[in-house]
Amino acid sequence: MKILNNLKFFFINNLIVVIFYTLSFNTFAGIKEFPNLLIFTFNLQMIIVYFYVLKFPSNLGTGHIFLAGIINDVVIGIPLGTSSLSFLVLTFFTTYIRTATLRSKMTTEWITFVPALFFSNLVYFIVINNFSHLSFYYIELLQNTFFTFLFFPIFYYLFINYETKMLKN
Amino acid sequence: MADSRDDFIIALRYSLLKKGNKQKFSLFFLISLSILVIFLDRMSLPFILSTRAVLNDFVYQVTVVASTPGKFINYLGEIKKNHFNVVNKNKILKESIETLKIEGYDNFFLKTENKILKEALSIGGIISTEEVFVMPARVILDQESPYLKSLLINKGTKHGITKGMTVFSKTYLIGRVIETNFLSARVLLVTDLNSKIPVIIQDTDINGILVGTGKKTNLVLEYMPEEFSLEPNKIIYTSGKDGMLTAGIPVAETYLSKKNTIKIKSLADPQQSLIVHVTNGQMSR
Secondary structure (H helix, E strand, C coil): CHHHHHHHHHHHHCHHHHHHHHHHHCCCHHHHHCHHHHHHCCCHHHHHHHHHHHHCHHHCCHHHHHHHHHHHHHHHCCCCCHHHHHHHHHHHHHHHHHHHCCCCCHHHHHHHHHHHHHHHHHHHHHHHHHHCCCCCCHHHHHHHHHHHHHCHHHHHHHHHHHHHHHCCC | CHHHHHHHHHHHHHHHHCCCCCCCCCHHHHHHHHHHHHHHHHHCCHHHHHHHHHHHHHHHHHHHHHCHHHHHHHHHHHHHHHHHHHHHHHHHHHHHHHHHHHHHHHHHHHHHHHHHHHHHHCCCCCCCCCCCCEEEEEEEEEEECCCCEEEEECCCHHHCCCCCCEEEECCEEEEEEEEECCCCEEEEECCCCCCEEEEEECCCCCEEEEECCCCCCCEEEECCCCCCCCCCCCEEEECCCCCCCCCCCEEEEEEECCCCCEEEEECCCHHHCCEEEEECCCCCC
């Protein structure tokens, strides 16, 4: 019983890390059943990294970000280390925003998500262009980035509520 | 001015070097490590390749488990589709059987005629000495990322799979092996942007390169003569000019789209493939 309780305690406290790794391992095969929704695909990992590094940096370690990135690369089939570097650049940019900002508001954080995404994707493009022979589906990537930006507030309130209300209870 | 620059540098240095609460590594260390991993992966040293193969196999096995809920949704969708399509399919299949029967007679006649003509021209009897390798494999994952449209199969170097081998589904070419691990391999689909296959068009002697665009119903022919225009309902076969694929494997067909433009679609449906055949370039029958 004590083991179960410990396990439950671990999962509740590290739920976001578990979700983050699950997203890395997952291929989202089920979404193919809804072809009309494919246009709305977005990168939840980017939102999680940005939000947690900005608001609750102690809940999502940079080591986890690095490792999840490596797993992501293996699953997608791109050069090893690309997603890690991209996530870490996002982390770096977010840490800088956190350090430089005195009063944080959701809207300002939402706006600063644009350059953060830009730099992160830029690193992604540079690495893939120079370290592999892969071609991009630019439209898909653009859509993905746009919806990642667009859906940020939804997850912002979802994560804020989870961290402040649920974890307190 | 100088103060603001100092603040900027301090903030940057803090972001890179300062370890946060409960953080074991600094960002600078991890970014350097990522760059090192990218370079090592690029160099393709033997020990890196074997490490990557082990890592790939491990991650793929976990991915299969992690993707189970998604696959279950697909399974439910398939059941629903099958339920509604069974009558129509039966009707179409009956018609297809009749057509195939007639085509079978034609093929038999053409084969006999071909044999006679070869004998007459003294070019018959050329048999490939290359041993045909056919390995059935199960699709464990199909990955559609903005970078690669690929499949993961459950056979790897342990089963004799090597890079460049061709993969068939129901006698149609669906792709090539681009990455091999001990127990798994990645197949680049013909519909992918990075896939390029030398082909020839039915009833013509026009050679071209078939390139994917990411969509099954919209492949593209490159390096075609300027004055050449496509006709609908023509099969596109491999020309065998890459030295890997044998000539005459059906890959795609032309069709008239809703906008009255002629487009090319893949004959196989890679997303529906569950069992595939990996070969060394020969057609899987």
